Amino acid sequence: MKTTPSASSLMSRENLYFLVLAALLLLVFPVLLDAFRLNLVGKYLTYAFVAVGLVLCWGKGGILSLGQGVFFGLGGYCMAMFLKLEASSPEATASQSTPGIPDFMDWNQVTELPWFWQPFHSFSFTLIAVVMVPVILAFIIGVAMFKRRVGGVYFAIITQAIAAILTILIIGQQGFTGGANGITDLRTLMGWDIRSNEAKTVLYFVTSGLLLACVLLARHVLGSKLGRILVAMRDQEDRVRFSGYDVASFKVFVFCLAAALSGIGGALFTLQVGFMSPSFVGIVPSIEMVIFCAVGGRHSLLGAVYGALLVNAAKTGFSESFPELWLYAMGALFIAVVLAFPNGIAGLYQRYLMPLEKKMLGGLGKAANTRPTAAARRMEETP
Amino acid sequence: MSTSRDFILTVEGLTVSFDGFKAVNDLSLYLEHNEIRVIIGPNGAGKTTVLDLICGKTRATDGAIRFKGQELTRMKEHQIVRSGVGRKFQNPSIYDDLTVFENLEVSYPRGRSVMGALAFRRDQQVLDAVHEVAETIFLADQLDCRADLLSHGQKQWLEIGMLLIQKPDLLMLDEPVAGMSVAERKKTAELLKVITRNHTVLVIEHDMQFVGDIADRVTVMHQGQVLSEGSLAHVKADPKVVEVYLGH
DSSP, X not given: OTTHHHHHHHHHHHHHHHHHHHHIIIIIHXXXXXXXXXXXXXXXXXXXXXXXXXXXXXXXXXXOOSOHHHHHHHHHHHHHHHHHHHHTOTTTTTTSSSTXXXXXXXXXXXXXXXXXXXXXXXXXXXXXXXXXXXXXXXXXXXXXXXXXXXXXXXXXXXXXXXXXXXXXXXXXXXXXXXXXXXXXXXXXXXXXXXXXXXXXXXXXXXXXXXXHHHHHHHHHHHHSHHXXXXXXXXXXXXXXXXXXXXXXXXXXXXXXXXXXXXXXXXXXXXXXXXXBOGGGTSHHHHHHHHHHHHHHOTTOHHHHHHHHHHHHHHHHHHHHHOGGGHHHHHHHHHHHHXXXXXXXXXXXXXXXXXXXXXXXXXXXXXXXXXXXXXXXXXXXXXX | OOGGGTEEEEEEEEEEEETTEEEEEEEEEEEETTOEEEEEOSTTSSHHHHHHHHHTSSOOSEEEEEETTEEOTTSOHHHHHHTTEEEEOSSOOOOTTSBHHHHHHHHSSSOOSHHHHHHOOOOHHHHHHHHHHHHHTTOGGGTTSBGGGSOXXXXXXXXXXXXXXXXXXXXXXXXXXXXXXXXXXXXXXXXXXXXXXXXXXXXXXXXXXXXXXXXXXXXXEETTEEEEEEOHHHHHHOHHHIIIIITO
């Protein structure tokens, strides 16, 4: 078959990049960074889950969601509810007027654990909920919107509205959700103290491992025919529809997949940071997540991971020195990405560094990679 | 209906009204098996709308469209496609970011559900089908080429190929030679002749030379209605047709 050579060289190249990322996450960072910084990186990586989901949904499928914080938050809240219940044993909360319920409920004159909190006593239920609660919401939104052919800007605005609604709901229902403070003071996971440095390091490795697994899963999806249908749908939706595909069901699928990834990221965020609050759910964090993806390169899974790492590192660095300037810097960065390098870091890499790399490889041995890969050509030719 | 047994496509009393304007008005059309029918008519006569109605892109206000005994007017677009209706759009709509091979592969009628697409494997059957169609549409040497690098004519052929690989029973082509060079037109006419050996084809075209090359029968549309129908010579001689269409 004619496509084999370019496809196989692309595969090995992709594998190489993946291994570089794996080495960076699993070896370089843990060796170079102290426990505090490593925990910060672990936190940034939880956003990378969202960014990877956005590559699938936005970069490939052309569905821009400005409400991924909703799914991130739902995953995070599911985990936080489990941890909070564990931290609210009757012994630990003996001084409350109703012992055995979370402290914020007691402050809000709630005297009984609400029904939707009950199942979060179970860890296995929580793990399922971390994925399924975001997926179910995404499914409902997806069916309601995509079956009616709502897309593009309208869809983006609706997801943004949902992010706003969920934030207002969480803040308004203080007695059930912890309100604007969120769910705080989380201590142990099945008796294991998650606040210790050692636990944070373990959680960092869990996060990195899961992220790499999710990248592989996303790569598998994109490598299948479904990946090509997503790209086809982005370019010529009608042509896909009139080739016998139910376009809406593919959109629902990829939107749900992105939501699931975001939910996993959110749960890992809660574990590493030790609390969850509405400030990670609303409009601003949702847009930030899109920026992570755009800066990294919305067509590139690995680019999205680097985007999440770099923008968050920049955010931390900036906020430490000039806290009031960060929002402007973020805005400027987004404009710069849109105007100057629409394919993000991945696009810049493919444009400027890959030719150099090829020259060096060409000098070393036979020109194994003389042909630009399909992905590289794709990047260069996209205006 | 007794007539529907003899015809692959039966359109009866088809009407569509956009805010009171009847783009297609009480139109009836009967297509026989393996017939090449060309619809001609002045701009705004409702030609493209008829194709839109048949493939479900536009919903009929009134009337019936029966294809192989199935009523199409209430089916979803992808179901209509799966029942054997293929539609080529006026502007070449192909997937620019995919290669010619991938364009054809995505159009191959297997793995059309989400799970089916995830489980889809590029097996010998698919390869054979892609290569066979690529041969037919003169693109066998461009399989690895990105589709947006093709010439305008090649893009049109690719879209026809994307329909062919689905093996539809009815092929609807909206101005397949518009914007083509003379040489490309000739090749396209040959292509259509090959294709029509085992398909029923409904074509919209303005190029009378081309119409004469391919048409079995011609339907002239005017203001959403059939003005005249028959062989090209017959409609050319029809004074009504001369007045509204050919005369100027």
